[in-house]
Amino acid sequence: MNAYVRHFAEDDFVRDLSGDLTHLFHLTTVAGIDAAEMVAPVLNGSALVSLHTSRCGDRLQHRLTLTGLDPAGARDLAGRLSDLPGIRHVTVEHVIGRQELRGSAVPC
Numbered sequence: 001m002n003a004y005v006r007h008f009a010e011d012d013f014v015r016d017l018s019g020d021l022t023h024l025f026h027l028t029t030v031a032g033i034d035a036a037e038m039v040a041p042v043l044n045g046s047a048l049v050s051l052h053t054s055r056c057g058d059r060l061q062h063r064l065t066l067t068g069l070d071p072a073g074a075r076d077l078a079g080r081l082s083d084l085p086g087i088r089h090v091t092v093e094h095v096i097g098r099q100e101l102r103g104s105a106v107p108c
Contacts, residue, residue: 020067021096022049023074027062027081028089031055035062042080046073059088 023046027035036051046068054061069077071094078092 021070021094023066023069023077024093024095025062025064025066025074025078025081026089026091026093027064027087028056029060029062030086030088031058031060033060033062033086035060035064038084038086039064039081042077042084044073044077046077 027039029035029038035053036048039048043066046066049065049067050063051065052063066074066077074092074094078090081087082090
């Protein structure tokens, strides 16, 4: 594994909550990485809703919003993403919200 991955959520934490589950992935990569092209082969049925990229020194910060994953699937995807070349850090947030909030921009 190229990047450090920590897991905090239990698989059934959404059981008693109402709302749509999306996942926000934060990736730190070396410069020159096309995140959309790189992650496409490992999405396994999840849908990429949005992708935002910004430069931070010699690194790139990518924020991907995905749907179609359960908490365990999101953690598995974070692990697979961390194994890709050029990835330096991966975090995933489990986001429960209303449908109209999906894909909305989140300020840096």
